[in-house]
Amino acid sequence: MAEWDLSQRIIPYLDRHLAFPLLAYLTETGLFPAEEVQAAQYELARKTNMVDYAVNLFESVYPGKEIPAEFNEKRKEALLTNERLQQDAQAVLHVIENPDVAQALRQDKNQNLQYLKENYNVNLEQITALYNFGQFQYTVGNYSGATDYLYHFRILSTDADLNTSAHWGKLSSDILIGKWDVALEELNSLRDAIDSRSTPLPASASAADPAALGQLHARTWWLHWSLFIYFNHDQGRTLLLETFLSPTYLNTIQTSCPWILRYLVVSSILSRKAPSPSSRVRHSIREIVKIVQMEEYQYTDPVTTFLKELYVEFDFEAAQKALTEAEKVVANDFFLDNFGDEFMDNARYLISEAYCRIHQRIDIGCVIWLGMQLWDGF
Known part of the structure; x- marks a missing residue:
């Protein structure tokens, strides 16, 4: 494997x-x-x-x-840095955690900065201290602390670059502490920021265009980080399908990371019986089969092969063999191993459904044989 x-x-x-x-x-x-x-x-x-x-x-x-010996020196340095950054950040934290101040803050960050400067002598350097301390907490593995400090920083900061860095840092922190609802909100917010960072590029734009490459790079990273959330959140698999099948992100997968097709295929199989699926989710397998067939020259594994054998070749024996291997692949995948039983149940259902659809008349003996092959073979 x-x-x-x-x-x-x-x-x-x-x-x-x-x-x-x-x-x-x-x-x-x-x-x-x-x-x-x-x-x-x-x-x-x-x-x-x-x-x-x-x-x-x-x-x-x-x-x-x-x-x-470098580890002892690094430990001492980390303790000193932590104390210094905490002192720097505490001054502004003491202010913004005041209920009166929190109530006075508005959506306009520039207005908030002016209010804090006039009434509490808080400046941009002090606000940046929140970012520095939050980033440091992240590096020492205090992810709960990091998410709090980076959240407060983003409320006040007008620095676009630091805000972007803080956004990624808070998303990672939320993932690592397992706050899946909050992480999903951060993920969606980050996607919107990535998508709106530059104006849509014409089809004739050069692949060497820095803006195009930067956005492609950010979307590629976003796709990989999203797997943590989509395979832990209750609605994650259907949300994955809706996002990954959008033209922008499907193009990113095909261009930069075709191996993400594994997670697209598994999500489509897992969502087959999802309650009240959208039309996009309901018909996703048909669309994904075409993508798997198109991208076979770039990426293939037993999971994608199962779908191809079943819906392109209509080779039920080959599909069954691929599914046997796919079961092992899913069982050894960090993101998928909790879905092994559900994946196999839905995959067997798809084989039975496909068999019945392509045969106008079905011999009951063949149905029994197929059932025995599916269940005894696994």
Whole structure:
């Protein structure tokens, strides 16, 4: 199953903190040697301020070796930095957490800044201190603290670049602490910001256009981060279909990350029996089959092959074989393994449905044989 693992394709599009859960999962699956996964975890951790975590990983990767002195220095530096940034941020936090101030703030950020400056002597540098402290809390693994400080910063800041950075940081923090409803709101808000950052480009725009490449890059990262939410939120699979099948994001998948098709296929199968699905979701499999067939030269795996064999080739035996492999792929995928049983139930239903649709007259013996193959074979 290691050949079908997507971690090495997905991790380059994640923040290093979001990569930790994927690597931890790989240590459980046994798809790769444990020492290689631990070495990768260590390489990620040593560049953060999670010093104790990095030391534990060092001891696992290099048993018996003396812990480098740099970790003690880094721990002292982190404690001093934390104290300094907390003091800088506390001044403005004390002001904006005042109920009277919170009630006086409006939607207009410039108006808010003027109000805070005139009445509480709060300046832009103090507001930026919220960002600095929130970012630092993120680097030490205090994701709850990070999400709070970055939230307050974004309410007041007019710095577009820092606001964008804070937006990504808060989204990652919400994901890592499992606040899925809040994370979904952040995800949608970030998508709107990405989509509106530049005016729509004409079809003749050059691929080398910096604006086009920047937006494509942001959407590619957004797609990968969204998987955490769409496969944990109650309505995530249907929301994934509606978003990923939109022309803009489907084009991004086909251009930058065709392996995301696996999650599109699985979501379409899982949403087959979803309560009150939209028309887009209800007919998504038909559309996705065409996409899978079109992108086969770029990406294929047992999950996409199952759909192709069933709806393009109408080869039920080949579809069954592909589904046997697809079950293993789903069971070893960080985002999908909780949906294994549901995926298999819906996939078997699709095979039965497809068989009945293409045969005007059905021999009851064939139906019994098909049922036995589907259920006994898995």
